[in-house]
Amino acid sequence: xxxxxxxxxxxxxxxxxxxxxxxxxxxxxxxxxxxxxxxxxxxxxxxxxxxxxxxxxxxxxxxxxxxxxxxxxxxxxxxxxxxxxxxxxxxxxxxxxxxxxxxxxxxxxxxxxxxxxxxxxxxxxxxxxxxxxxxxxxxxxxxxxxxxxxxxxxxxxxxxxxxxxxxxxxxxxxxxxxxxxxxxxxxxxxxxxxxxxxxxxxxxxxxxxxxxxxxxxxxxxxxxxxxxxxxxxxxxxxxxxxxxxxxxx
Amino acid sequence: xxxxxxxxxxxxxxxxxxxxxxxxxxxxxxxxxxxxxxxxxxxxxxxxxxxxxxxxxxxxxxxxxxxxxxxxxxxxxxxxxxxxxxxxxxxxxxxxxxxxxxxxxxxxxxxxxxxxxxxxxxxxxxxxxxxxxxxxxxxxxxxxxxxxxxxxxxxxxxxxxxxxxxxxxxxxxxxxxxxxxxxxxxxxxxxxxxxxxxxxxxxxxxxxxxxxxxxxxxxxxxxxxxxxxxxxxxxxxxxxxxxxxxxxx
Amino acid sequence: xxxxxxxxxxxxxxxxxxxxxxxxxxxxxxxxxxxxxxxxxxxxxxxxxxxxxxxxxxxxxxxxxxxxxxxxxxxxxxxxxxxxxxxxxxxxxxxxxxxxxxxxxxxxxxxxxxxxxxxxxxxxxxxxxxxxxxxxxxxxxxxxxxxxxxxxxxxxxxxxxxxxxxxxxxxxxxxxxxxxxxxxxxxxxxxxxxxxxxxxxxxxxxxxxxxxxxxxxxxxxxxxxxxxxxxxxxxxxxxxxxxxxxxxx
Amino acid sequence: xxxxxxxxxxxxxxxxxxxxxxxxxxxxxxxxxxxxxxxxxxxxxxxxxxxxxxxxxxxxxxxxxxxxxxxxxxxxxxxxxxxxxxxxxxxxxxxxxxxxxxxxxxxxxxxxxxxxxxxxxxxxxxxxxxxxxxxxxxxxxxxxxxxxxxxxxxxxxxxxxxxxxxxxxxxxxxxxxxxxxxxxxxxxxxxxxxxxxxxxxxxxxxxxxxxxxxxxxxxxxxxxxxxxxxxxxxxxxxxxxxxxxxxxx
Numbered sequence: 001x002x003x004x005x006x007x008x009x010x011x012x013x014x015x016x017x018x019x020x021x022x023x024x025x026x027x028x029x030x031x032x033x034x035x036x037x038x039x040x041x042x043x044x045x046x047x048x049x050x051x052x053x054x055x056x057x058x059x060x061x062x063x064x065x066x067x068x069x070x071x072x073x074x075x076x077x078x079x080x081x082x083x084x085x086x087x088x089x090x091x092x093x094x095x096x097x098x099x100x101x102x103x104x105x106x107x108x109x110x111x112x113x114x115x116x117x118x119x120x121x122x123x124x125x126x127x128x129x130x131x132x133x134x135x136x137x138x139x140x141x142x143x144x145x146x147x148x149x150x151x152x153x154x155x156x157x158x159x160x161x162x163x164x165x166x167x168x169x170x171x172x173x174x175x176x177x178x179x180x181x182x183x184x185x186x187x188x189x190x191x192x193x194x195x196x197x198x199x200x201x202x203x204x205x206x207x208x209x210x211x212x213x214x215x216x217x218x219x220x221x222x223x224x225x226x227x228x229x230x231x232x233x234x235x236x237x238x239x240x241x242x243x244x245x246x247x248x249x
Numbered sequence: 250x251x252x253x254x255x256x257x258x259x260x261x262x263x264x265x266x267x268x269x270x271x272x273x274x275x276x277x278x279x280x281x282x283x284x285x286x287x288x289x290x291x292x293x294x295x296x297x298x299x300x301x302x303x304x305x306x307x308x309x310x311x312x313x314x315x316x317x318x319x320x321x322x323x324x325x326x327x328x329x330x331x332x333x334x335x336x337x338x339x340x341x342x343x344x345x346x347x348x349x350x351x352x353x354x355x356x357x358x359x360x361x362x363x364x365x366x367x368x369x370x371x372x373x374x375x376x377x378x379x380x381x382x383x384x385x386x387x388x389x390x391x392x393x394x395x396x397x398x399x400x401x402x403x404x405x406x407x408x409x410x411x412x413x414x415x416x417x418x419x420x421x422x423x424x425x426x427x428x429x430x431x432x433x434x435x436x437x438x439x440x441x442x443x444x445x446x447x448x449x450x451x452x453x454x455x456x457x458x459x460x461x462x463x464x465x466x467x468x469x470x471x472x473x474x475x476x477x478x479x480x481x482x483x484x485x486x487x488x489x490x491x492x493x494x495x496x497x498x
Numbered sequence: 499x500x501x502x503x504x505x506x507x508x509x510x511x512x513x514x515x516x517x518x519x520x521x522x523x524x525x526x527x528x529x530x531x532x533x534x535x536x537x538x539x540x541x542x543x544x545x546x547x548x549x550x551x552x553x554x555x556x557x558x559x560x561x562x563x564x565x566x567x568x569x570x571x572x573x574x575x576x577x578x579x580x581x582x583x584x585x586x587x588x589x590x591x592x593x594x595x596x597x598x599x600x601x602x603x604x605x606x607x608x609x610x611x612x613x614x615x616x617x618x619x620x621x622x623x624x625x626x627x628x629x630x631x632x633x634x635x636x637x638x639x640x641x642x643x644x645x646x647x648x649x650x651x652x653x654x655x656x657x658x659x660x661x662x663x664x665x666x667x668x669x670x671x672x673x674x675x676x677x678x679x680x681x682x683x684x685x686x687x688x689x690x691x692x693x694x695x696x697x698x699x700x701x702x703x704x705x706x707x708x709x710x711x712x713x714x715x716x717x718x719x720x721x722x723x724x725x726x727x728x729x730x731x732x733x734x735x736x737x738x739x740x741x742x743x744x745x746x747x
Numbered sequence: 748x749x750x751x752x753x754x755x756x757x758x759x760x761x762x763x764x765x766x767x768x769x770x771x772x773x774x775x776x777x778x779x780x781x782x783x784x785x786x787x788x789x790x791x792x793x794x795x796x797x798x799x800x801x802x803x804x805x806x807x808x809x810x811x812x813x814x815x816x817x818x819x820x821x822x823x824x825x826x827x828x829x830x831x832x833x834x835x836x837x838x839x840x841x842x843x844x845x846x847x848x849x850x851x852x853x854x855x856x857x858x859x860x861x862x863x864x865x866x867x868x869x870x871x872x873x874x875x876x877x878x879x880x881x882x883x884x885x886x887x888x889x890x891x892x893x894x895x896x897x898x899x900x901x902x903x904x905x906x907x908x909x910x911x912x913x914x915x916x917x918x919x920x921x922x923x924x925x926x927x928x929x930x931x932x933x934x935x936x937x938x939x940x941x942x943x944x945x946x947x948x949x950x951x952x953x954x955x956x957x958x959x960x961x962x963x964x965x966x967x968x969x970x971x972x973x974x975x976x977x978x979x980x981x982x983x984x985x986x987x988x989x990x991x992x993x994x995x996x
Binding site for chain 1: 592627635639641644648664684687688689724739740742743
């Protein structure tokens with residue numbers, strides 16, 4: 001069995017400095033995500049953090065990653081632009097899927113890959129109800145028509161992202177707001193998913209449905225079987241396809 | 250100035266039998282809609298009702314309609330299948346836009362044109378907050394980021410319609426529900442808009458933003474300038490386009 | 499291993515009456531399709547034909563079909579409207595995927611499910627080059643950037659179908675025409691794929707890439723894991739989702 | 748009448764150095780585009796070029812541009828990144844539409860705004876046939892089902908752009924290639940159109956249908972009437988929308 005190589009990149013700062021965050025995610029929220037992904041034998045999951053050497057993604061890691069999950073928040077600006085370019089390039093060339101989690105809507109790679117400023121409105125933690133808008137989609141597999149999130153940071157419209165290729169989830173918030181919470185994007189020869197829950201001080205990554213959705217998304221986002229070379233350039237074609245036909249045909 | 254010929258089709262039964270409905274829409278809700286559309290000099294608006302001769306849409310009316318608005322509820326089943334076919338055909342051929350209002354999600358023409366069973370969940374009248382999800386779209390022109398509807402019938406997800414070409418509005422409801430409330434569909438050579446507010450016992454068609462949205466939708470849905478014949482058939486092409494090139498080219 | 503139950507419905511008339519068709523598809527084109535699908539152990543494939551009892555799809559067959567492939571051409575009008583309703587309903591409820599092949603663009607079920615008159619233009623058999631427009635999509639897995647079809651019936655734009663959720667393939671034709679040839683549609687809780695090659699007098703179902711695409715499409719279109727009941731009605735919700743929250747939360 | 752302020756940005760180098768280009772576009776291709784746009788009284792068109800001060804787009808020009816057309820080719824890399832950011836920002840905030848022409852697929856602003864590497868394949872000048880895929884769309888108004896371009900540079904699939912919100916035109920090429928040639932994108936609160944014809948050594952901007960399409964696109968892309976402030980930030984909401992309701996309601 002060929003494994004899907006997953007890397008979970010976490011800014012991993014809140015968990016070190018804030019007691020309330022540490023209480024929920026003692027080893028970092030990426031470790032919590034790894035724990036539930038590890039239940040799938042065909043996933044090979046590793047962790048990466050901003051403060052690791054090469055910001056956690058040296059070339060040999062990136063080039064051996066099939067699906068990259070990204071959680072960042074207060075240090076978006078510290079991420080190297082060169083690294084962002086490499087991530088973007090790898091997605092566009094169909095070598096890697098990208099999953100932006102929660103405040104990753106404002107991360108450099110998400111914004112660059114998808115084509116957005118990632119802007120939204122936000123507010124106090126509150127009750128959220130997540131609605132399943134596209135039950136036919138593999139990312140919605142096993143998810144009820146709605147589920148509760150007892151407490152999440154308010155993320156609300158207007159969310160200035162491109163219309164997704166598939167809109168899978170929508171969030172209802174106690175204070176009168178809604179949000180497009182689960183969004184699929186085809187980009188280049190790769191795939192991107194954005195999923196809203198996951199504020200560092202909320203236990204959303206312990207929620208069974210959030211876990212299922214992220215797991216589903218990893219399988220959906222993995223690179224497709226592409227049988228022709230895709231490089232980051234505009235090939236000059238110097239032949240006629242019509243010449244490929246049998247002359248007798 | 251060539252006018253856009255608008256026909257507002259209303260089932261027009263609730264208004265005759267229920268005092269609370271009559272109080273809100275004394276001449277029928279279609280008359281209320283006509284009143285605000287009439288403020289636009291380039292719109293020529295007429296009314297049609299289920300109990301009119303030919304169900305309000307004899308051929309000479311239908312064939313002189315550029316945009317058809319449709320409100321039906323308790324008598325969907327009474328609408329003639331032949332009429333539905335004619336409406337569907339006219340939209341597909343690019344001769345007419347179609348706007349389904351509120352319970353029109355379950356009308357025969359909406360379901361046939363768009364390709365859906367139109368199913369949704371519904372419940373008690375309650376507060377709704379309408380969110381503007383695509384401010385760049387002409388149907389959202391002049392609409393704030395959100396507006397209040399003091400009382401509307403609950404319409405909620407899952408709403409089993411096709412993913413729209415453009416999702417313009419989303420509704421938040423007091424009891425914990427959301428709904429995709431403003432949906433654009435290209436169908437054949439025509440255009441379709443669905444807009445959720447408008448329960449007969451709620452005064453939504455008196456709301457200034459609802460009025461603006463419906464007005465915008467009429468302009469958006471009007472037939473495009475199409476300069477080649479479109480008939481309801483599959484033409485047999487017996488030429489090579491390549492022969493159209495200049496021989497010296 | 500739970501198998502995906504596939505039924506290939508074929509009008510199956512051309513193959514009985516025309517020698518040139520019989521020469522290419524001696525047991526019917528559905529048998530050829532079955533032969534290559536059968537190479538996949540997790541597919542359980544059966545055949546159905548218009549002239550079989552109950553037009554090949556008695557309830558116990560339809561209700562045990564996960565993915566229905568449909569090839570029809572000269573006898574679209576003979577298909578029972580009741581059967582069409584059942585097929586449409588089953589797709590919308592998420593119990594079955596639907597794959598329309600070639601002239602199935604004009605079949606009753608495709609038109610009803612998707613919301614289209616299915617009109618296109620057509621002409622003489624000629625060379626086609628199929629281009630891969632979305633290499634990231636599972637239906638494009640293993641397909642080169644383009645492949646040749648030595649001879650196919652011309653199907654050409656304008657093709658009056660709804661814009662697909664995903665446009666996967668596009669065809670180039672010798673005489674100057676193009677066609678959107680591989681189209682994905684989410685409909686209700688189900689999925690639909692249309693694929694253009696497959697004229698009865700052309701050997702396209704013997705083409706390795708056509709075979710791979712149809713195989714990929716079967717896996718893509720299979721019903722999703724849906725964990726809540728979906729019936730063909732509009733449920734009346736008589737509760738508040740907000741009541742589901744922990745009172746202490 | 749409030750005018751739509753259009754700026755046509757042209758790299759404007761080929762026309763100065765190459766006789767064959769100068770012969771077709773003596774004052775630059777932007778001047779040719781201006782000439783046909785100027786026929787519309789409600790358009791106020793100005794020209795800008797890479798070698799103008801501030802690369803043709805000082806702040807007072809950019810901030811007074813409603814729709815920016817962009818033609819660049821051999822000097823994409825010279826365009827200032829700061830200027831690109833300003834253009835991208837202005838589109839996302841809904842203050843300006845953006846139209847990328849021909850080799851503008853690889854321009855910095857197009858790639859940044861849309862989210863793409865803009866890669867395609869290309870080849871020798873040849874005959875192209877442009878097909879109208881969405882006759883209902885305002886950009887297709889007045890355009891026949893197809894039209895000829897006697898000579899254009901080959902631009903061909905795979906074109907690694909995001910799936911467009913609307914795919915309006917598709918090109919057929921003599922040598923066996925196709926291309927998605929007219930693409931609409933909603934981005935942030937703004938709109939983007941890409942249109943393929945327009946190689947500097949081909950007279951496509953003299954073609955009446957190309958002219959009509961670009962004219963239509965200007966009207967489509969103009970900023971919408973947005974009645975609430977949109978800034979480039981994530982607003983912190985510190986209120987409940989639910990508090991806006993009438994207390995008696």
